[in-house]
Amino acid sequence: MRIGEGGGVSAASVVVTSYNYGRYLAAAIESALDQTCPAEVIVVDDGSSDDSGQVIARYGRHLTPLLKEHGGQASAMNAGFRLSKGRVIVFLDSDDVLSPTAVERAVGVFHDPQVVKVHWPLWVIDEGGCRTGRVLRPVLSEGDCRDAVRREGPYGYTWPPTSGNAWARTFLERVLPIPEAVYPANPDLYLCALAPLFGRIGTVPEAQAYWRDHGANASLREPFAFRLAAAVKREVHCLGVLRDRCRELGLDVDHAAWVDHAFWHRVHRAVRDIDPVIPPWEAFILVDADEWATDEVVTGRRRVPFPERHGRYAGPPADDVTAVRELERLGDAGTRFAVFGWPAFWWLKHYTGLSDHLATHARCLLMNDGLVVYDLKPEGRARRER
DSSP states (O other), X not given: OOHHHHOSOOSEEEEEEESSOHHHHHHHHXXXXXXXXXXXXXXXXXXXXXXXXXXXXXXXXXXXXXXXXXXXXXXXXXXXXXXOOOSEEEEEETTSEEOTTHHHHHHHHTTSTTEEEEEOOEEEEOXXXXXXXXXXXXXXXXXXXXXXXXXXXXGGSOXXXXXXXXXXXXXXXXXXXXXXXXXXXXXXXXXXXXXXXXXXXXXXXXXXXXXXXXXXXXXXXXXXXXXXXXXXHHHHHHHXXXXXXXXXXXXXXXXXXXXXXXXXXXXXXXXXXXXXXXOTTOOEEEXXXXXXXXXXXXXXXXXXXXXXXXXXXXXXXXXXXXXXXXXXXXXXXXXXXXXXXXXXXXXXXHOHHHHHHHHHHOEEEEESSSEEXXXXXXXXXXXXXX
């Protein structure tokens, strides 16, 4: 039901934030308007230079528009929240789409007054909106996650990206505004880190949104080295805020351990460790389940995703035979090294046939908490060294 048609004030608000995504914006807006549970829809355009304003204008009284100067994603979310009235808030990236039941399912979980955040998995769709078969965060944490965050920091529990979350207004009122200078991208880190300190985490086990993988996602627009540095900076800020909030609650934390195990800090160390192991002119296979979100070139070396289809990550192999065949195909094409990057070490346990193949036909050059590096053609290397 559309608020403009049904009238009244909704229990929920969907805040669509957008920057130069006019080509996807209509689908996001339609999905927010066509919820089975009425929700007010607010669309924040963050200074777009494309046709986003025209797209928004087509919906007239069915939504509340806000066109502002460009300030980044946190700025757009803060502005949208200030306009909202709902007791439950969903922030929807404008290249993503909600399932029709997303708000209804989330509101149902919020009937428990101790819940401050409800999250769900997301189907992955391609640029045209077709499902790829992949699901982001198929298994999510729920319940009291405070101790997990106290021990391990923001990544002590499993949470999805922005469009996979709904928030209690009472929680957002205590932690917003999100610092805009630090979080021009990925403000979900800030919110997801703090939520378990304020209440319970609820889960809708079935996917309630679609995450669009179109190769030009806003979070991937800058070069990988720039994005990695910015991500480390965000983690430093987030861990500091989380530490201070924990101390206010009388919770003892090991901040140094948080930093050591923080996702982007570990990726930064892993990327650095590639340099002394793989020659600058050599390409390498990167097994990271696309978690690192790298460019085609990493530290001056061509990166080949695994499995690879048309130059992009194709999702986990169906079985051991498929995995080994893909490794051999890429090796025969001239790629000499294979890098398993944390947090994808589980591939070596899950695909036992692949692991056995590497143990028999390759040589392990490095193994630490961020990388496992194999030389796929150790005999050729030995001949050159002689």
